[in-house]
Amino acid sequence: xxxxxxxxxxxxxxxxxxxxxxxxxxxxxxxxxxxxxxxxxxxxxxxxxxxxxxxxxxxxxxxxxxxxxxxxxxxxxxxxxxxxxxxxxxxxxxxxxxxxxxxxxxxxxxxxxxxxxxxxxxxxxxxxxxxxxxxxxxxxxxxxxxxxxxxxxxxxxxxxxxxxxxxxxxxxxxxxxxxxxxxxxxxxxxxxxxxxxxxxxxxxxxxxxxxxxxxxxxxxxxxxxxxxxxxxxxxxxxxxxxxxxxxxxxxxxxxxxxxxxxxxxxxxxxxxxxxxxxxxxxxxxxxxxxxxxxxxxxxxxxxxxxxxxxxxxxxxxxxxxxxxxxxxxxxxxxxxxxxxxxxxxxxxxxxxxxxxxxxxxxxxxxxxxxxxxx
Numbered sequence: 001x002x003x004x005x006x007x008x009x010x011x012x013x014x015x016x017x018x019x020x021x022x023x024x025x026x027x028x029x030x031x032x033x034x035x036x037x038x039x040x041x042x043x044x045x046x047x048x049x050x051x052x053x054x055x056x057x058x059x060x061x062x063x064x065x066x067x068x069x070x071x072x073x074x075x076x077x078x079x080x081x082x083x084x085x086x087x088x089x090x091x092x093x094x095x096x097x098x099x100x101x102x103x104x105x106x107x108x109x110x111x112x113x114x115x116x117x118x119x120x121x122x123x124x125x126x127x128x129x130x131x132x133x134x135x136x137x138x139x140x141x142x143x144x145x146x147x148x149x150x151x152x153x154x155x156x157x158x159x160x161x162x163x164x165x166x167x168x169x170x171x172x173x174x175x176x177x178x179x180x181x182x183x184x185x186x187x188x189x190x191x192x193x194x195x196x197x198x199x200x201x202x203x204x205x206x207x208x209x210x211x212x213x214x215x216x217x218x219x220x221x222x223x224x225x226x227x228x229x230x231x232x233x234x235x236x237x238x239x240x241x242x243x244x245x246x247x248x249x250x251x252x253x254x255x256x257x258x259x260x261x262x263x264x265x266x267x268x269x270x271x272x273x274x275x276x277x278x279x280x281x282x283x284x285x286x287x288x289x290x291x292x293x294x295x296x297x298x299x300x301x302x303x304x305x306x307x308x309x310x311x312x313x314x315x316x317x318x319x320x321x322x323x324x325x326x327x328x329x330x331x332x333x334x335x336x337x338x339x340x341x342x343x344x345x346x347x348x349x350x351x352x353x354x355x356x357x358x359x360x361x362x363x364x365x366x367x368x369x370x371x372x373x374x
Contacts (some may be wrong), residue, residue, distance in 0.1 A: 009057065009081070009105070015047045017069065018061040022097070027083070030313050031059075031102045031322040044052045044069040052078070059083055061180040063110045067211070082110045086258050086312035088329065091153045091336050095215045097355025099326050102312045111311070112182035112257060114276040114291055123306040124282060125296050137305035141266050143306075143329060148244040151239055152214055153336045154349075155242040157344045160209070160249040167207035173199050173252035174243075175225070176260040177210040186257040187275035188289065193225050199254045200233040210234035211246050211260075260305065261285065265300060279303060281354070 010033035019040045031038060041047040047058075047069070058080040060066060060366060075081045085094060086102035093098060100352075104111060109118040113367055117125075129137075149158055162170055175192045176183055183191075196210055212232055228235050234272060238246055243260050250374060253264035257277040264271050265284055272279040274289045280287045281294035315321060315327040317335050339346050 006109075008235060010036055010330060013039070013051065013053075013056040014041050014059060015041050015050070015052050015056055016059045016061070017041055017043075017066055018064050019059075023061065026099050027103065029315050030105070032321075044072055048285060054078055055348045057081065059105070063113050063185060079107070082106045084110050084112070085151070085291060086314075087151055087262060088149055088325075089151045089322075091332065091339050092349050092353055093152055093154065093214055095357055096349075097356045098353065100348070101332060102314050102325075104312055110181070111278045112166050112200045113185040115185055118278070120278055120306060120311045121293065123310055124298055125294065125308070126302065127302075127306060129305055133305050133309070134299075134301045137301040137309060140308060140325060140329075141301065143326070145267055147329065147333050148242065149329065149332065149336075150243050151259050153242075153332070154339060155214065155240060156340075157245050158241045160236075160238070160241065160245060162207055162249060168205055169203075169251040170207045170209065170249055171199060171203055172209045172211060172246050172253045172264075174253065174255040174260040175210060175216060176256055177213050177215050178257050182257045182277070185277075190256055190274055192256075193229055195254065195256055196225065196229065196233045198274070208234045208236075209246055209250065210237045212237065212239060213258075264304075265303065268300070278307070290305070299350075 010031050011311050014031060014036060016038065019026075019027075021040065024038070024040055028038065035133045039047065039050045039052075041050060041052075043066070047056075052058075054076050056078055058069065058078055060080070061083045070080060072078070084106070085100055085103045086104050089100045089102055092098035094257055102121075102132040108122060109116045111118045111120040173196050176187075178191055178351065193214075196208075199210060210225075212225075212231075233242055243263060247260070247264050247267055247269055250264070250271045252268060252272060253261055254272045255261040255274070255277070257273070257275040259277075259279055260275060261271045262279050265279060271279075271285045273285050273289070276287075276291055279285060280289070281291045282303065283297035284300060312325070314323050314325050316323045316327060317331040339349065
């Protein structure tokens, strides 16, 4: 499978739900095809008024339910897809309006929602992985680890000093955005605070690092823990250092559903899950919960092949045209280098990432009574 295989799904009339104009602008390169039509819609009636028929395709961002629309699509045989960010996305934060260079388009569900099967879960449960693909996945994993890449890549890599003689092990506890759908559907009611307290109770002698999610630190999303809680339960709270640096120093990574657990697996660390992320239940992690659908035992590079080669769509950061993951990663490394070395470029990205979400929230507040969305 190559990235050219996605062109047929972009043909014809495409109808997008839970999309604002800015999101459409950011994601449009993933849906280019000669002569196709793209329509942003509020609901089923809006789509029908814009000509949606049985030959159309429906794209919904995230796991937000559109019950009448989805029932209509099933009744009339209309193809439906869920859209979400992929696992290696950009340099700066998506909540700060950074353009994504990878995207998930899933015909069954969403990879972070364990309530139903996703295309990714189906691939992991049923896929065939030839030796050539496994070698490609192994090389891709090495490139990612060597380049110290993760979903977001704007924080500095720094050495973390810990007195190894004093502590039997070092545990990284990963915070998440608490109103994110992966937490709502995959964490079974647990919060960041629940996770941190539980890990401390079960590991009283360990050195605990708590890493808040960068979207929470930016003020763009929810997930803050009371400082008194972190002070009692964490030995260090690291905010201005990359997730790669935190994983590097850790013996274990404990998470609800975070993609950082996947990052830790790439780096061959021991991972404990408390919810049901996409990489749990396959024999690679220590899991508090089970998913009865996931009965297969897979290798790390089979996980990589499905998650990073088969599943996402990629565009070139340089040309915004379809590409393979290896090209996207090479160009992302170049963009990150510019971010690190060009002070003006970095300052512009940081100011934009701070101001634009706040401006957007203000405009949304004004437009909400009129039923408008940006």
